Amino acid sequence: MKPSYLIKPALDERYPEIDYGKGVFLFDKEGKKYLDAASGAVTANIGHGVPEIILAMHEQSKRVSFVYRSQFTSEAAEKLAEKLADALPGDLNWSFFVNSGSEATETALKIAIQYWQEKGIKSKTKILSRWISYHGITLGALSMSGHPGRRARFVPLLEEFPSISPPYCYRCPYQSTAPECGFLCAMELDGAIKRIGSDHIAGFIAEPVIGAAGGAITPPEGYYETIKKICDENNILFIADEVMTGFGRTGPMLASENWNIIPDIVALGKGMGAGYAPIAATVVSDHVMEPILHGSKSIMSGHTLSANPQSCAAALAVLEYLENNDILSDVESKSVYLKNKLDQLKKQFEFIGDVRGKGLLLGLEFVRMPGAKIPFERSMKLTELVVKAGRDQGILLYPAGAGLDGMSGDAVIISPPLTITKREIDELINLLKATFIEVYRILGFPYEN
Numbered sequence: 403m404k405p406s407y408l409i410k411p412a413l414d415e416r417y418p419e420i421d422y423g424k425g426v427f428l429f430d431k432e433g434k435k436y437l438d439a440a441s442g443a444v445t446a447n448i449g450h451g452v453p454e455i456i457l458a459m460h461e462q463s464k465r466v467s468f469v470y471r472s473q474f475t476s477e478a479a480e481k482l483a484e485k486l487a488d489a490l491p492g493d494l495n496w497s498f499f500v501n502s503g504s505e506a507t508e509t510a511l512k513i514a515i516q517y518w519q520e521k522g523i524k525s526k527t528k529i530l531s532r533w534i535s536y537h538g539i540t541l542g543a544l545s546m547s548g549h550p551g552r553r554a555r556f557v558p559l560l561e562e563f564p565s566i567s568p569p570y571c572y573r574c575p576y577q578s579t580a581p582e583c584g585f586l587c588a589m590e591l592d593g594a595i596k597r598i599g600s601d602h603i604a605g606f607i608a609e610p611v612i613g614a615a616g617g618a619i620t621p622p623e624g625y626y627e628t629i630k631k632i633c634d635e636n637n638i639l640f641i642a643d644e645v646m647t648g649f650g651r652t653g654p655m656l657a658s659e660n661w662n663i664i665p666d667i668v669a670l671g672k673g674m675g676a677g678y679a680p681i682a683a684t685v686v687s688d689h690v691m692e693p694i695l696h697g698s699k700s701i702m703s704g705h706t707l708s709a710n711p712q713s714c715a716a717a718l719a720v721l722e723y724l725e726n727n728d729i730l731s732d733v734e735s736k737s738v739y740l741k742n743k744l745d746q747l748k749k750q751f752e753f754i755g756d757v758r759g760k761g762l763l764l765g766l767e768f769v770r771m772p773g774a775k776i777p778f779e780r781s782m783k784l785t786e787l788v789v790k791a792g793r794d795q796g797i798l799l800y801p802a803g804a805g806l807d808g809m810s811g812d813a814v815i816i817s818p819p820l821t822i823t824k825r826e827i828d829e830l831i832n833l834l835k836a837t838f839i840e841v842y843r844i845l846g847f848p849y850e851n
């Protein structure tokens with residue numbers, strides 16, 4: 403075999419080489435077919451090879467692929483910002499385009515701090531966040547991430563921003579149930595603010611549905627109302643990290659809309675370019691922009707490829723595709739269909755402890771003993787085992803939870819393109835069943851059909 407100098411995620415592993423993608427399927431160079439039940443990394447939201455997006459990118463590249471943001475604006479960037487302002491709730495009207503989710507959350511952090519500075523309050527420089535969270539890999543974003551596995555190597559360089567428990571009802575730290583619990587995990591935010599002092603806190607960031615770190619951990623009704631109220635009462639901006647949940651992944655454009663919450667700042671990514679181009683955004687509400695517009699009149703952030711016309715044309719085409727084909731209105735019914743089938747699988751495979759999630763961002767948590775919710779020993783690397791068995795069977799799953807950070811249980815995310823058909827969902831379930839039969843065989847667990 404030829405040596406490879408490409409630094410891949412696991413340097414001792416062999417990765418199949420991709421040939422092409424079509425709809426919810428990917429085909430490697432050896433002709434193997436995969437059902438992309440993860441949309442890559444919850445990214446290929448409208449599936450692979452959509453001609454409208456490819457054409458829009460081609461048309462843009464024929465005119466110009468790149469201009470520098472301090473020299474030119476472009477029709478694609480202007481239209482995208484305008485369309486986003488229309489599509490997002492409340493006064494979330496101002497878009498700053500970047501290239502990755504990490505850049506979007508890191509920019510959100512900086513804008514939150516700048517907002518208070520422009521108002522003459524210089525001491526508000528901390529961003530609080532939750533444990534079992536992932537906000538990105540750059541140092542500011544990692545500082546906000548409650549993900550021990552990804553923090554470990556860089557701890558001396560990081561701020562201790564994660565401060566409170568997540569709304570992880572399956573493993574409630576208070577051994578309680580919502581709403582009787584009084585949302586004690588949300589009330590921890592109030593405690594943290596009192597401890598640190600709201601004079602020092604610029605904002606609080608959360609993923610509406612927890613993705614990579616937890617496996618589609620979904621809060622109970624009432625949780626975000628409590629969080630938003632605490633933020634508002636303490637003069638703390640609420641930043642929604644919708645990098646994974648935005649662009650209709652859970653049904654509405656923003657997952658925050660499921661709970662009638664309008665964040666002050668939103669980070670978008672992944673599904674925004676749907677994998678066709680690297681693009682992400684920090685979207686800022688009018689009231690947060692106001693002191694900046696009247697103050698220094700510039701955001702202290704930016705990248706060479708910010709608002710790249712080619713990427714903006716791709717994201718604009720994705721947004722138009724979602725609208726023209728009314729994709730989001732079907733997400734809920736597909737979610738119910740898929741979730742019911744996952745619930746049926748849970749009855750057949752006892753190691754599925756929890757089926758959860760919102761829209762087409764669903765998660766399965768695996769347990770060694772279902773009644774007692776006892777997790778697998780980490781040394782068993784159950785998440786990795788399931789993902790690998792899935793790949794062998796021809797289905798791509800997204801690893802989450804303990805497989806990566808040792809805080810939550812072993813979990814996978816099931817997040818097919820929003821364009822998946824019900825027949826393809828049936829196929830997904832068949833492949834998942836074959837995967838679990840194989841995992842049971844490897845583990846030596848009995849399985850009776």
Ligand code: PMP
Pocket residue numbers: 443501502503504505507536537538539609613614643644645646671672
């Ligand atoms: N925030 C969330 C919620 C994410 O899921 C991710 C990526 N998994 C990021 C931020 C970072 O995005 P990126 O990998 O594009 O930098």
